[in-house]
Structures are given as C-alpha cells and as structure tokens.
Amino acid sequence: MDLCTAITSGSVDNVRHVIEVGKADVNTTVIMSSHGITFEPVNTPLTLAVQLGRLDVIQLLLDKGANVNQPNSEGLTPLTMAATGFRTESHKPNEEIFRLILEQAGQPIGRQSQIDAFELIGATYFKNSTTNSGFSFERGMFYWRKAMALRYEVEPVLPKPAVVGLSECARKAFAVSEIDTLxxxxxxxxxxxxxxxxxxxxxxxxxxxxxxxxxxWLLLSSYAVFCWKLDDRQRFIDYNMLALECSLSVEDPFVYESAHMIRRLTLAFYFLITEESNSDGKKLVSFANVMPVLSTTFRSLKMNSIYRSELLDCVVQLTILLTSMDLTPEQSFQFKSCLYQLVRLEESFDPSSGRNLLLTACSSTSPSFRRAFLSKENLRLGFHHCGKLPSAQVISVLLEVGADPDSTDKAGNTGLHLLIKSGERESSTAVRTLFQAGTHVDQTNKDGETMTDLLYKDYTLSRICEENKILVNPLQFPSLKCLCARAVRRYGNLPDDARHRLVPSDLFDFIHLH
Known part of the structure; x- marks a missing residue:
C-alpha cells in the first residue's frame, strides 16, 4: 500500500504503518488515479489529507515532518486549501483544520502568510454571505479584523500590496479599489x-x-453569473472576459467549468442581441467580446473529450454571430485564422456521433443549445434564441478555410446527407455551396443511400420532384472520376481476380464510396 492509498483509506493506522514501516516520504507528491485515469490535482500528502478533511491524518503527517508550506500542483498550500475549502469534500472553509495548521509549533507560519490566510478565509465567507447578520458574514468580519490587526497593530506595519500589471480585462472588471484599513x-x-x-x-x-x-478563476466565473442575476449585463461580460483570460494561464483548468462558461457566454450573446435590438444603448455583442470566446474553444477542445459535442455547437453558433458582423480586413483574418486552426485540430469532432465542425453546421439543431438555459428568474434562454441551422454562411466559411466537403460521421453521412435529412433541398444555398466545393454527390452512407436516394425517399417529395423536373444533374456536379467509379460499381461485375488486375488497389476505397 502506498501513501496515497493509505490516506484515502481513512485509516490513520494505515498511514502510520506506511510511513514507519514502509519508510514513505511525507513530502512526496501523490497522484490519485482509478482504472488508469489520473485525477487532478497532484497533491502533497498533507494537501490530500486536508482535501479529505482527515484531522487525525493531518496531525500525524505534521508530527512526521510534513512541510506545511509545500503547495500542490494548483498552487494551494494546506493552509490556503483549508481557508478556501477548494477541492475539499465540504466545499467550505474548515476552521478546525485551519487552526490546527496555523497553530502547530513545528513549522511556524510567517506573519505575511498568516495575514493572507485570514484574508482568504474571510473572503470565502463573504463570497457565501447574503446578509450582514448571518453566520458567513460574521465569520468573514472576524477573520478580516484579525488580518487588519496583524497587519497594522504589529511592528513593522505591513500595508496591503498593490496589484501591479493588471490586464485591460482586469481593469475593466475591477472598477473599485480594495479596502485598506479597519x-x-x-x-x-x-x-x-x-x-x-x-x-x-x-x-x-x-x-x-x-x-x-x-x-x-472559479470565483470570477461564479461572480459573472451573479452579475447576470442583478441584470448587470456589462459586468457579466467583463467578468466572463477576465475569467476567460485567466483560464488561458491556468495550467489545467476544470474542463467542465470551461465548457459551461463558453456555452453560457454564447447563449448570453444571442439573448443580448434580442435585448439590444430593442434599445439604443451600448452594444455588448461585438467582435471584441465574441472573438476571445471562439479562440478559447481551441484550447478547450484539445483538453476536453467529455464536452466536445457541446464545444463544437458553441463554435458553430459563435461563427454564425461573427459571419453576421461587418468585420474589418484585420478582424476577418483573425476570425478565419482561428477557424483554420479549429478545422485542422484532430480533436474537432464529436466522439459519440463522429461529426466535425462542417457536419455540425449541416445538421438541423445544436443539441447543447436545445436543452441549455441561462437562469434568470427561471427565464429559459434556449434553442429559439440561437442561430438557425443548417447555416449556409458557416458552411461557406468552413470550406473556405479548408474543411473537407466529403467528411463523414460514424453513420457514413456526408454534409449532403445531413442537409437533406434536415429538410434542405437540391436548390438550397447550403447544398449548392457543397456542390461548388466539389463534394461527391453520389457518395453513399453506411445504409447505402446517396443524397438523391434521400431526396426521393419520401413519396410526396418524389412526386414533386418528378412533376417539376427537380433533378440533380449527374453531369453538372460530379467529377468524371466519380462517374467512372459509379459505372464500375454498378456494371463492373467482374470476377475478383479480374477486378484486382484491372482496378488499381488504391482506388478500391474510393469506388466503394459510390
């Protein structure tokens, strides 16, 4: 049994045995994993014990010389973890553990570190307070008063350091100064x-x-939602922009929170468009606000497999927004450069359906937005507020940056198949856009159906097509290579040995697509 397993077992005797008999290092790093999956963060034995709330194990580790100042991979020391409750099972400050670490005699905590700890635990209580008479508010005031006393009533005085090098996003979000005195x-x-x-x-x-x-990062994201509930749209955008900026510097951010934040902003943009169309105020849905969200999806897609479908929906919806704006040449270049990277990203596909960005744009709905909502007094901001799919504009710009017009999902459906299934017809702009990109009109899916088969599948549609002579002209769009493949597939009833002599092997897969 290793030290990590001993700590998570909940038995202080197991921990003592591993340390005393197994000679385990109490200041090593411990990584929690299950079935080959590693869970973040990379902890020290002490931060892991704090995370699990094991007071007896913490005391044992301190007695054995565990370093109280050693942070985990997220930069949290045992003291700051107890102060914030971050990653702990209760998600609240643990004052018993906080006092144990602060008051232990083996490794005295420095004065500045004590002040920081008091301010952090107070801030955590204030984050959860709703009135000036509740428990959270009283505990927050208690610890901030202690921090002020330790800062100003002990010589030498330690004034609060100013935060230097604030980014433009941070300056916009933090429009007020931090209080400095008791x-x-x-x-x-x-x-x-x-x-x-x-x-x-x-x-x-x-x-x-x-x-x-x-x-x-999580505090900023949470506060942004709070601003939405206050009907403060500007600060909602400002704090989300700052949270996005911070997420780029977090080595391993919460993938679920990152995906939800991107979706939340995408939904909000569409809702704000509805609001702004009825007012003469400042427009919040601009290139400067939408483009950073699209850029952030690139990193999130690389890190995230669970929410990949949701993120692809966000990319398509954000692209609809950006294609509707009047962009400068520089903005257009930045937008298309980002799409170029997204199209070439290996992770830009939904692992469940096999659909990539182009196929998502050819689909009839964005599933993530049909069931999504941004809560404000139970107001649902869902599917009807988002961009309409399929989107010819998105299809066009994706093809322009190099999307494969013949890409298929797990069912073998191309963009043409999905467009026809979505109710588009041969004469629609979206279908014609794929035609002009050279897509294979007669490519079959795994059910052996071509686009034309789907068009004629419905009896009513078939009759309308025949009466109005609406046909997909086989000589107008398919290449000569495709027509030859179709002829070989339909009429080349040759023995296998003859087929292998007459047809090059590197064309077999291409022929079987027709």
Missing part, C-alpha cells in the same frame, strides 16, 4: 451591500492567489 471595513459593514462584499472578496483572492489559480 475603518473602511467597519464603514462598509454598516452600509452593507452584498455585491460590494463579493467584489472585495474577489479582489482579495485575485491579489493573494493571482489570476492563474483555479480558485480565482
């Missing part, structure tokens, strides 16, 4: 405002942990 804190508590304290908690976490920390 007097300011007391005055703020007298005229309590829930939103004000949440912003102060964010500022404190951002200053201490930095924007590249997962905890800071």
């Amino acid at each position: 007097e300011e804190l007391e005055n703020l508590s007298l005229f309590y405002n829930n939103d004000t304290f949440k912003v102060q908690a964010l500022l404190t976490s951002y200053r201490i942990l930095g924007g590249s920390n997962c905890w800071t």
Whole structure:
C-alpha cells in the first residue's frame, strides 16, 4: 500500500504503518488515479489529507515532518486549501483544520502568510454571505479584523500590496479599489451591500492567489453569473472576459467549468442581441467580446473529450454571430485564422456521433443549445434564441478555410446527407455551396443511400420532384472520376481476380464510396 492509498483509506493506522514501516516520504507528491485515469490535482500528502478533511491524518503527517508550506500542483498550500475549502469534500472553509495548521509549533507560519490566510478565509465567507447578520458574514468580519490587526497593530506595519500589471480585462472588471484599513471595513459593514462584499472578496483572492489559480478563476466565473442575476449585463461580460483570460494561464483548468462558461457566454450573446435590438444603448455583442470566446474553444477542445459535442455547437453558433458582423480586413483574418486552426485540430469532432465542425453546421439543431438555459428568474434562454441551422454562411466559411466537403460521421453521412435529412433541398444555398466545393454527390452512407436516394425517399417529395423536373444533374456536379467509379460499381461485375488486375488497389476505397 502506498501513501496515497493509505490516506484515502481513512485509516490513520494505515498511514502510520506506511510511513514507519514502509519508510514513505511525507513530502512526496501523490497522484490519485482509478482504472488508469489520473485525477487532478497532484497533491502533497498533507494537501490530500486536508482535501479529505482527515484531522487525525493531518496531525500525524505534521508530527512526521510534513512541510506545511509545500503547495500542490494548483498552487494551494494546506493552509490556503483549508481557508478556501477548494477541492475539499465540504466545499467550505474548515476552521478546525485551519487552526490546527496555523497553530502547530513545528513549522511556524510567517506573519505575511498568516495575514493572507485570514484574508482568504474571510473572503470565502463573504463570497457565501447574503446578509450582514448571518453566520458567513460574521465569520468573514472576524477573520478580516484579525488580518487588519496583524497587519497594522504589529511592528513593522505591513500595508496591503498593490496589484501591479493588471490586464485591460482586469481593469475593466475591477472598477473599485480594495479596502485598506479597519475603518473602511467597519464603514462598509454598516452600509452593507452584498455585491460590494463579493467584489472585495474577489479582489482579495485575485491579489493573494493571482489570476492563474483555479480558485480565482472559479470565483470570477461564479461572480459573472451573479452579475447576470442583478441584470448587470456589462459586468457579466467583463467578468466572463477576465475569467476567460485567466483560464488561458491556468495550467489545467476544470474542463467542465470551461465548457459551461463558453456555452453560457454564447447563449448570453444571442439573448443580448434580442435585448439590444430593442434599445439604443451600448452594444455588448461585438467582435471584441465574441472573438476571445471562439479562440478559447481551441484550447478547450484539445483538453476536453467529455464536452466536445457541446464545444463544437458553441463554435458553430459563435461563427454564425461573427459571419453576421461587418468585420474589418484585420478582424476577418483573425476570425478565419482561428477557424483554420479549429478545422485542422484532430480533436474537432464529436466522439459519440463522429461529426466535425462542417457536419455540425449541416445538421438541423445544436443539441447543447436545445436543452441549455441561462437562469434568470427561471427565464429559459434556449434553442429559439440561437442561430438557425443548417447555416449556409458557416458552411461557406468552413470550406473556405479548408474543411473537407466529403467528411463523414460514424453513420457514413456526408454534409449532403445531413442537409437533406434536415429538410434542405437540391436548390438550397447550403447544398449548392457543397456542390461548388466539389463534394461527391453520389457518395453513399453506411445504409447505402446517396443524397438523391434521400431526396426521393419520401413519396410526396418524389412526386414533386418528378412533376417539376427537380433533378440533380449527374453531369453538372460530379467529377468524371466519380462517374467512372459509379459505372464500375454498378456494371463492373467482374470476377475478383479480374477486378484486382484491372482496378488499381488504391482506388478500391474510393469506388466503394459510390
């Protein structure tokens, strides 16, 4: 049994045995895994014990010399993990563990580290408070007062350090300054405002942990949703933009939160378009706001297999938005460069259906948006607010940046098959766009059906086509190579040995597509 297994077993005797008999290093790194899947983060034995809330194991590790200042792979020390509750089973500050680590005598915690810890645990309580008389507010005030006393009533005085090098996104989001004195804190508590304290908690976490920390990133994302509930659309956008910026510097962000944040923003853009069409105010749905969201999906797709279908839907919906804007040549180049990278990304396909970006654009719906909603007093912002599919504009721009017009999903359906199944007809712009890109008109899916077979599958449609002479002209769109493949497939009833002599082997797969 290794040290990680011993700690997760819940038995302090197992941990003691591994350390004393097995000579395990109490300051090594421990990686939790199951069936070959590794779970983040990479912990120290002490941060893992804090994460699991095992007070007896923590005490044993401290007695055996575990380093209280050694952080895990996310930059959280045992003390900051206990203060924030991040990754712990309760998701709340654990004051018992917090005091145990803070007061242990073996490795005294420095004064600045104590101040940071008090400010972080106070910020976590303020994040959860709703009134100035509840438990969370009282505990937040208690710890921030302790931090102020330790900062200013002990010599030498340690003023709060200013956050330097704030990005443009951070300056827009943090429009207020962090409170600096006990007097300011007391005055703020007298005229309590829930939103004000949440912003102060964010500022404190951002200053201490930095924007590249997962905890800071999740706080920003959570606060952005809070702003939406306040009907503050501008700050909703600003904090989401800052959260997106921070996610790019997080080495291994939560893949589910990243995907949901991208979808949440995409939905919000469509809802805001509806709002902005009825007002003369500032337009929030702009290239400057939409393009960073599209760019972020590139990294998320590379890291994320579980939510890949959702992210592909987001790319298509964001592309619909961007193709509807009047872009400058520079903006158009940036947009198409991003799509070029996405089209060539190996991970740009849905593992369940096998559909890539082009096939998603040829489909009739975005499943992720049909069932998605952004909650604001139970208002559903779902499918009817998003861009209409199939989208000829998206198909066109994807083909322009190099998408394969003959790509297929797991059922062997090409874009043409999906367009016809979506109700498009031979004369529609989307179908004609694929024709002009040189797609194989007579390519079959795994059911042996061509696009024309699907067109004539319905009796009513078949009769309309015959009466109006709506036909897919075999000489107008297919190449001579395709016509030859069709002829060989239909009329080349040759023995196998003769077929192998007459038909080059590298053409077999191509012929069987027809």
